[in-house]
Amino acid sequence: MEFSLINETIQHFEGDSVIVFCNSNTVFDDKNIQTLIELNHFESKSGKVLSLSLVAGFKSRQVIVAGLGDAPVNAKDYVKALNSVSVVLAEIKAKNLMIQSVEIKGFDESWVHKTTAKVMHNATYEVQKIGDDKKNSSIEHITIQSTMDHTQALIQGQAIADGMSLTRHLGDLPPNVCTPSYLADAAMSLAEEFNLECEVLEEADMDKLGMGSLLSVSKGSIELPKLISLSYQGNGNEKPIVLVGKGVTFDSGGISLKPGAGMDEMKYDMCGAACVLGTMRAIAQIKPNINLVVVVPAVENMPAHNASKPGDVVKSMSGQTIEILNTDAEGRLILCDALTYVKKFNPKVVIDVATLTGAVIIALGKHNSGLMSNDQDLADDIINASKTALDGVWQLPIEDEYDELLKSNFADMANIGGREAGSITAGCFLSRFTQDYRWAHLDIAGTAWLSGDKKGATGRPVSLLTQFILDKISV
Numbered sequence: 001m002e003f004s005l006i007n008e009t010i011q012h013f014e015g016d017s018v019i020v021f022c023n024s025n026t027v028f029d030d031k032n033i034q035t036l037i038e039l040n041h042f043e044s045k046s047g048k049v050l051s052l053s054l055v056a057g058f059k060s061r062q063v064i065v066a067g068l069g070d071a072p073v074n075a076k077d078y079v080k081a082l083n084s085v086s087v088v089l090a091e092i093k094a095k096n097l098m099i100q101s102v103e104i105k106g107f108d109e110s111w112v113h114k115t116t117a118k119v120m121h122n123a124t125y126e127v128q129k130i131g132d133d134k135k136n137s138s139i140e141h142i143t144i145q146s147t148m149d150h151t152q153a154l155i156q157g158q159a160i161a162d163g164m165s166l167t168r169h170l171g172d173l174p175p176n177v178c179t180p181s182y183l184a185d186a187a188m189s190l191a192e193e194f195n196l197e198c199e200v201l202e203e204a205d206m207d208k209l210g211m212g213s214l215l216s217v218s219k220g221s222i223e224l225p226k227l228i229s230l231s232y233q234g235n236g237n238e239k240p241i242v243l244v245g246k247g248v249t250f251d252s253g254g255i256s257l258k259p260g261a262g263m264d265e266m267k268y269d270m271c272g273a274a275c276v277l278g279t280m281r282a283i284a285q286i287k288p289n290i291n292l293v294v295v296v297p298a299v300e301n302m303p304a305h306n307a308s309k310p311g312d313v314v315k316s317m318s319g320q321t322i323e324i325l326n327t328d329a330e331g332r333l334i335l336c337d338a339l340t341y342v343k344k345f346n347p348k349v350v351i352d353v354a355t356l357t358g359a360v361i362i363a364l365g366k367h368n369s370g371l372m373s374n375d376q377d378l379a380d381d382i383i384n385a386s387k388t389a390l391d392g393v394w395q396l397p398i399e400d401e402y403d404e405l406l407k408s409n410f411a412d413m414a415n416i417g418g419r420e421a422g423s424i425t426a427g428c429f430l431s432r433f434t435q436d437y438r439w440a441h442l443d444i445a446g447t448a449w450l451s452g453d454k455k456g457a458t459g460r461p462v463s464l465l466t467q468f469i470l471d472k473i474s475v
Helices: 031-039 075-092 109-122 151-172 180-194 203-208 212-218 263-286 331-345 359-364 376-389 400-406 422-431 462-473
Strands: 002-006 017-022 049-053 062-067 096-099 141-145 197-201 226-233 241-245 247-251 291-301 313-315 321-323 349-354 369-373 393-395 439-443
Touching: 002 151, 017 075, 031 049, 031 062, 049 075, 062 075, 075 109, 109 141, 109 151, 151 180, 151 263, 151 462, 180 197, 180 226, 180 247, 180 263, 180 291, 203 212, 212 291, 212 313, 212 331, 226 263, 241 263, 241 331, 241 462, 247 263, 247 331, 263 291, 263 349, 263 462, 291 331, 331 349, 331 422, 349 462, 359 369, 359 422, 369 376, 369 422, 376 393, 376 439, 376 462, 400 422, 422 439
Parallel strands: 002 141, 017 062, 017 096, 096 141, 241 291, 241 349, 247 291, 349 439, 369 393
Antiparallel strands: 049 062, 197 226, 226 291, 313 321, 369 439
């Protein structure tokens, strides 16, 4: 799919389809369109679409009218309209189309073009069934009406969508395919494609580093653990932004076995890993003047005769000991060693991304990722980026009263803090390993995938993280 910009009236476009928008105040200058809208009793509600064929005065054979809701138009209604349009375009198998320019409250034309490219490209993603060839979208070219040259915005939007596509693909793969070794291979493929630096530590390497916490999770599985690091250098010796992604390629819960119903969705417990790899892909395509490192601790959590047991005590790379009260709270056990490991990169900031707790879904549902941080300026930057990217977060507190719930009689800490405030105590656990740098944690258990008829990875929060990184270029 290709994108381009043109300063041309929509009536003169000769492709398959033209997309026009209307809100509650819209009155079209083109009387043919206005008359047809009135004849069809079309309401300009967000997400509503009207398809019109062979409209007089238009060279395109199809005009699609998309509702934007009330004026002034807000960003979420615009995205909803684009997604509705994408469904219609797939049905009519449009190849070459033009999208009318639109004004969005609070955002400039550059943002509109970037978002249009991102949403339209992401909307063409389809789950690839094992054994089937990859299906390409019918859309070949999208022309966007524009008064100025915002080519870089299109490049960014398309790169973000490509990163989201990689993230979704990795997440949707079955767990017998997407193993820790598969994630390592995916990282090495990215390194080869974009000339990145890649390093993969094996079990013996991690043992030498003292990563007893991480290795306690993987030892019950036949799949060997990997610690993957991938580096993009776009600005000399500047301190890098470091992203750490939880890569539990299947989470049975271990000895603390999960219920059978819905356990298949635990293949998505590596979406943090998929997300940081997708973000790296987006950044490598955009080529900004910044340094980025992503680190992925990748394991499989399975019950076995040698698996960790509730009551076991392990020693982390930091030297701190952990009493494992629940083997299903394994994500924090691999992340804590990775968060100690990343100090070697002398990071500017560290953000970990993890499908960490079911509690965050109870707290925030499927709309916002949970955010915790030891630095309020960093948290504010992430919140601002989330608003630009329309990839929401909500900040949760990290306070001493919650941290005290992790007390153990037999180790420096327990790996759980009880039923209350489960997402927060998980964040408090991670914060004990991040005292030497500015750090934030994103709990994406509610936002990384959807269940039911629309089951599949969402690609979040690639858009948020990419926007955060791009915002840092001008700082």
